Amino acid sequence: MHEIVLVNETHLGVPPHEAFGMFGRSGGPSWLFSARFEHAEPGAAAGVDIPLPFAAPGGETTVRGTARIVEVRPYRRIVLQHETPWTGRITITFAREPGGTRVRTVTELDQEALGWMTGGTGRAVPDGEGPADATCVALLTSMSGSAGLFGRAAANCAALAAEEINAEGGIGGRPVRIEVIDDRTHAATGLARLRELDQRRGLAAVVGVHSSATFDAVSRYARESGLLYLYTAANEGSRVQDGTLFRLGESVADQLAQAVPALMRESGGRAWYLIGNDYSWPRAVSTQGRRIAEHHGGHVVGERLVRLGESAFDDVLEDIEASGADLVLSSLVGWSSIDFERRFHAAGLRRRIRTLAPLLEESTREHLGAAGSGVWSCLPYFSALDTAENADFLRRYRATFGPWAPSPSALTESAYEGLRLFARAARKAGSPRGGEVSRALHGLTLAGPRGRVSVGADGRLRQSMYLAEATATGFAIRGQLPSGTA
Template sequence: MAELVLSSEARLEARPSDLFALFGSGDPSLGWLFGSEANALRPGALVRLSLPIGDLARAPGTARILRCKPGRRIDLVHESPWAGRVVCLLDPLSGGGTRLRIRVTIDDREFLRLGADFGLLCDADADVDAWEIPLGLLTSLSGSAGILGRSTVNCAQLAVDEVNIDGGVMGRDVRLVVADDATDPGVGAVAMRRLCRVSGMAAVIGMHSSATYAVTSPMAIANGIPYLYTPTSEATARHPLLIRFGERPQDQLHRALPLMAKTTGGTRWFLTGNDYSWPRAIGTAARDVIERMGGTVTGEGYVPLGTQDFAPVISAIDECGTDHVVSSFVGQDHVRFECDFSESGLRGATRTFAPLMDDAVVEHLGPSGVGIWNALGYFVAMDTTENHEFLRRYEDRFGQCAPPVSAAAEGVYEAIHTWASACRSGGGTEPSALLGGLRTAGFRGPRRCGRGGSLESLLLGEATPSGIKVLDELPAASPSG
């Protein structure tokens, strides 16, 4: 397989053992790789870094330590915004010091995807063979929500692999075509246009913000392509081609907020999040639930995606003397806010409900997230046979150092299997066959879903030092659709 290889070499005065000890410290003086951040030097540990090649970085990315040899070598699996390998070699020099060699490898398909996302190269995935069915995946591999991207692509590929092993769809293999919206509606529109131009595109699976969905859903309708949107999202105008999965704000809040209030004895709530349609919808639903149970909304504060300074919001929360926070931030914004909130000392006296907190986010939060609640259709800790088998297959396919499955990623897995089942039941991949098949098709995966992928119940989870603990199972407020 062809690949893009980037290599660099430098001579440094420090000894290899001293340099090795500095890896992950966030010190940029020794170069981009040693400016990365890592909490541990062990296989599977998360690393935050950015490759210094202009727009290919887009935003700080993530990698995982595959293996390391103290004082000699560090191997990383790069996850987002691009997939590849990073190898760092530290060779001692005879006169003292270190020869530092770094080798970055990106395989050909991933490089072509990046080039297509930036409009620099033609997309090789557009040349789908006649015996293959193209299935699009529009997700966030970079930007604020990029921390969810790699596990989403992994779960999508796992589902496609399983569908193909089971005979494909109508006797043809499915081919996954991935595009990155960069957590930006404008970039998402360009990426969606590219997917719509792929000859024979059967459907597009969307796992991205509703800000992007507001731009891309009309494009799917205009091109006659079914659009299966999977994350938690607010209700919008309906169209037969727009198929909604995931949790609704009322599903997440209507039982969970009263349970939190009962646990704490508090009645005062502050609403905050990113400033676009979904966090605002969470705020509206939360206000309705809070007022119905006799509580008080002490204040609201919304900030743009990509915000770096959360001090004004945190100060407002502190001044209100509130008991609870409903925090509807996305991806890296969520991580930054919760870390800053924890450092402010308010976590001990104020409980937080965060509708986008899942296993991937909790990994980034670490101790800063302990005690946060959420209600979602899936957590890794689900104790069911279907989930144990799903996680085993995920690890077998992508290895022990793969990013943890998030609720967002698992939702994509379920949606692809549901799409395939519906096409088989309906007798084809065209929209009419798919829509007809959805009335009877189903897929028994880790989630508790009914026909057409509708959620029957949610899990109430709490972040702990070792991950998310499932506290209870809650019925959905109303069917998804």
Template sequence: MPELVLRAEQWVSSPPEVVFSLFGAGAGAGWVFDAQCDRVAPGEPVSLSAPLAGGGPVEVIGHIRAVRRCALIEISHDQPWRGRVRLRFVPERGGTRVRLVAELDESGLEWLMRRNGLPTGHGVSGNPRLGLLTTKSGPGSLFAAATDNLATLAIDEINAEGGVGGRPVELLVGDDATDPAVGVAEARRLVRAGCRTILVATISATFVAVSRALASEEVLLVQTLMNEGGESGALRLQYGERPGAQLVASAATLMRAAGGRRWFLAGNDYCWPRSTHAAARRILPRLGAELVGERFAALGTRDFSPVIEAIQASPADIVLSTFVGADAAAFERQAHEMGLRDRCLTLAPAMDESTLRRVGPTASAGLYAVSGYFEQLPTAGNEELVERYRAAYGRWAPPLSTLSESVFEAVRMWWLVASRVGAAEPRRIAEEIRRTRFELPRGVVTLDGGEHAAQRLHLVEAHETGFRFTRL
């Protein structure tokens, strides 16, 4: 398909050198397109909001590819589609015309059409189709930045090995926009297109909504990332880390590091944070902790000062942060600005490498995470995966994390079983997965009791824009 471009522009009553110097300052700071980044240099993470093709502004998440001071900033982006944006600074009428040109490939065009309510479709195919429901827009899009890349890498590799039954597997992707209702509509679209298995890498609220909406469909749903469980059934698999296990693996070490045992619970107001807080109320007191407060904020919140002030008014030593995606990054940056880091450590079970890059090296001091996978995991299988990923998508592609790498592993698990029983047999696939031991980049994974993935968990500490392992 020929490459398309979308254009947008804004005029600013300041010379190019002033407009350029404000790049990354965000909304309300005098810069167009609400661009946010800490430093204008190749490789630096960046996001911006551009009015492209109607339907409201599109949030673009990527990294700076090239810079020509006061003249050009080029951005390679992975969300909501993979492409490139060029910003040109043109002197005009005593000010600056900022011209934005965005490349649009087939997947980007399809995303924009669905976003604007236009029909898209995939015709009948004789090849097996695997669905992926992920988060390409909305507050959760930050943690899913590498998901498409890893799913595509897995599909390319299994097709190179013969696909399923000698036929290539087709990957069809849906975007829940961090909204369960949108997720349900996208899941139904994937089912209509012939997907008998759908991998769901979204917030838990979407998985729950989709699971219930598709209760009468003969479709296997696999929740790939960390979750609270609860959606059991023959056609439901939930692989990811569970809150209770994460807390047991990390709480004692965190209390030793903090030199205190008082915890404050704070997170987004939806099912996974509430379930994690419930696990904390059940587990932490048994480990010698004291709970001193709790607050929630809606998904998409940008001013967390009421939550931070409540924490500061408490005697907390540790914050259990259950914010996700862009909300997690915004909360951590504001917590640092308001001085919370001077007295509290933070355990953020859902903090991943892509989100940490947006937190930045200064605001991430004192931040810990716990999960079954991190990009720095020193296993041979993971080192090989990281090499293949970087070879395919470049040195500045979004980092791998448990939230995205779990999709790569889920594709491989599905393929290993579907190759034996057939892609059109979701019940048999689920049965075989439940009794198979998998050697994966993160290590050995089995479904403990059929509904929970047994895996080793690692506690890590933020270090600049990456993580370093701590001793459990």
């Protein structure tokens, strides 16, 4: 049920076909005309800057979100469906009137939007309060901020896992209930919201799909409280298990050990430029990338770290061009990655400089379209994997969330794998709590969408890695690295 409806009308002194064509172009007369997408067609991913009806607790008056174009009637009507930071609907109509066009925008926001604006902590998936004896598990992810474009797919994958776990009888006969926490791509916010929800609900576990910065902030609380914490996103790889904390995601070494020399062989390039956001994971990518490149006869000709969320890259592109680089290693995240790759492509640099972006996955690529073509990535899952297990997973995903839901990726599908591993370990332990589940995780195997994965005695998740090249419409798998050898 929608709780807020915002209506805005404006007059443009141009005919409807020109007004319609302004949608998605920068420099337009209203916030909707600053929407960013490649083509105005059903299914296209769009980034939108959403004005808030009142300032949020953090002082925000606008928020960058993601949406999907679901209906287009040329020169008459466009409909978008919100994905992040909440769900909702935007309907834009274009009507001829004397002297130009009347543009009417109706924005429908739901309870998630109210919670976001008022600083609410968590949201249940699926909706509803659920039984009092449910096993409560948090998904800590980013539904807003610079990494917010991953959030909806992560929440969907977690919801699908919970649905399947509950269909199997839950854990010890008790259903699993998922609470989604939005860290807003801000470490302190993630810590505060996780602590508050744990103290209010008594969490059995948390699955983390967020930045390493948030992990660094919340890990101490999780250790001290004994909270089982399964961090399933890509990470630096240091200390895989620490008590009830597990870094199950792929490490930087897993991603780069063979991807860096493979791109050097493919392109014949040797001169690398390193660009990333300024926090722990990109710094580890740059350090490891330099070491691996030099080991294989390459060298680094330039390096730059920019703030998380950075969108201005003109000086960086000038520096790359002047450096003589023929290869780029990008550890930019979220919207920074999108803004950089769009400008890199528009500047014509893609024609002579190859790029390896180890966190380029489906959510990011969808917002790039043709601008991302030719970029390489190395991850343990792509939705393009041609296996029966993945085909079945995608069929269930689309049946549950619809044809326009954002595609699962290595980042977001990891929430599904993490919850399935948690449920299996809790059943093995006979308890969903802390230390028992930690011990039961060791030796577990799971055949899932990304293939067979197993948790070693050291807490490390052993899984295959795939090299892939982005195209205008998806990823082309270029090779598979054997499990456990990266």
